[in-house]
Amino acid sequence: MATKTSREIIRDGLWSNNPALVQVLGLCPLLAVTSTVVNALGLGLATLLVLMGSNLAVSLIRNFVNESVRLPAFVMIIASFVTCAELLMQAYTYELYQILGIFIPLIVTNCAILGRADAFASRNPPGLALLDGAMMGLGFLLVLVMLGAMRELIGQGTLFADMHLLLGPMAAEWTLRPFADYPNMLFMMLPPGAFMGLGLLIALKNVIDSRIEEKRKAAQVKTVSAGTKRVRVTGSLS
Numbered sequence: 001m002a003t004k005t006s007r008e009i010i011r012d013g014l015w016s017n018n019p020a021l022v023q024v025l026g027l028c029p030l031l032a033v034t035s036t037v038v039n040a041l042g043l044g045l046a047t048l049l050v051l052m053g054s055n056l057a058v059s060l061i062r063n064f065v066n067e068s069v070r071l072p073a074f075v076m077i078i079a080s081f082v083t084c085a086e087l088l089m090q091a092y093t094y095e096l097y098q099i100l101g102i103f104i105p106l107i108v109t110n111c112a113i114l115g116r117a118d119a120f121a122s123r124n125p126p127g128l129a130l131l132d133g134a135m136m137g138l139g140f141l142l143v144l145v146m147l148g149a150m151r152e153l154i155g156q157g158t159l160f161a162d163m164h165l166l167l168g169p170m171a172a173e174w175t176l177r178p179f180a181d182y183p184n185m186l187f188m189m190l191p192p193g194a195f196m197g198l199g200l201l202i203a204l205k206n207v208i209d210s211r212i213e214e215k216r217k218a219a220q221v222k223t224v225s226a227g228t229k230r231v232r233v234t235g236s237l238s
Contacts, residue, residue, distance in 0.1 A: 003124065006131060013135025019112035020143035020198075021205050026110045029103045030144060031194035035155065038162050040148030042096045043103060044141030046085040048134070050107050051116060053081040055133030058121040074117045075108070082107045096165040112140065143201065150197045155189040157182025 004012070019025045026047070034040045057077045065073050086104050089097040097104065107113065116136055121129040153159055157179045163171035187193045 003128070006128070009128065009132050010135050013132065013137075013139045014142070015139070015205075018139040018143065018205075019136055020140050021202050023112060023115070024202075025112040025115065026140060027198075029106060029110070030140075030147070031191060031198065033100055033103050034144055034148040034151055034194060034197075035189050036152045036162065037145060037148045037160055038096065038166050039099060040144035041141070042089070042093065042166050043100055043107075044137075044144040046082075046089065046104060047107055047110065047113070048137030048141050049085050050078060050081045050110075051113055051133040051137035051140075052130055053084070053133075054078045054113060054117055055121040055129040056126055057081075058117045059124060059126045059129035062122045070122070071114075071118065074114060074122070078113055078117065079108045093166055099165070112136065143198075146201060147194065147197050150200075151188045151193055153178070154185055155187075155193065156184050 013019075017023060020027075020030055029043055029047075033043050054074070054077050058074055061073070061077075082105060085107070086097070089100075089104060116132060120132050124132070149159060152161065157177060159176040159178070160171075160174040163174045185193075188197070
């Protein structure tokens with residue numbers, strides 16, 4: 001298997017192979033906790049921490065683990081980092097930890113994390129494995145935050161409400177209310193609204209990809225046409 005370059009790893013994590021929009025993994029927490037930006041950001045940061053730590057650890061031990069115990073070893077590593085993330089949230093963001101509830105320990109079962117450990121970290125050196133974990137985690141975090149912002153804005157007419165639960169007293173006044181007397185839209189705060197919001201994000205990505213591909217093909221056609229014209233001119237001159 002050819003080793004990916006850093007640029008390819010970054011592009012895959014943030015766009016081409018985004019775990020939420022392309023692989024469609026981790027949907028349970030993605031749809032369950034993204035009712036607000038602060039919830040999405042809290043879970044996203046915890047997932048990012050676990051992905052980076054587990055990818056690095058798996059890469060470091062990849063040459064010392066027997067094939068028969070490979071997956072159990074990966075799960076134990078992931079569970080250890082999830083426990084660290086859980087203890088950190090209990091210590092510093094306890095109220096947010098209570099809101100997120102079971103979805104913090106359930107990071108252990110996130111297929112995106114185990115998938116990256118098995119498909120990439122176990123086959124690549126630590127530096128690339130850490131970068132892959134960071135980019136995949138960041139890509140997942142960005143989708144969480146975008147979906148959370150969409151649902152919070154449409155659902156209750158606010159943005160960045162209760163950010164002090166994650167960032168402390170300095171974020172207590174960060175709440176934005178773009179609309180006066182906004183009538184709450186309960187649909188967007190419920191699971192059906194989460195499904196619709198994620199579907200819109202996936203559709204938007206597909207539209208952007210289609211237009212990029214069309215432009216690429218058009219550029220190729222122009223290049224071929226220009227080359228053909230140069231050949232014809234050269235032939236006529238000779």
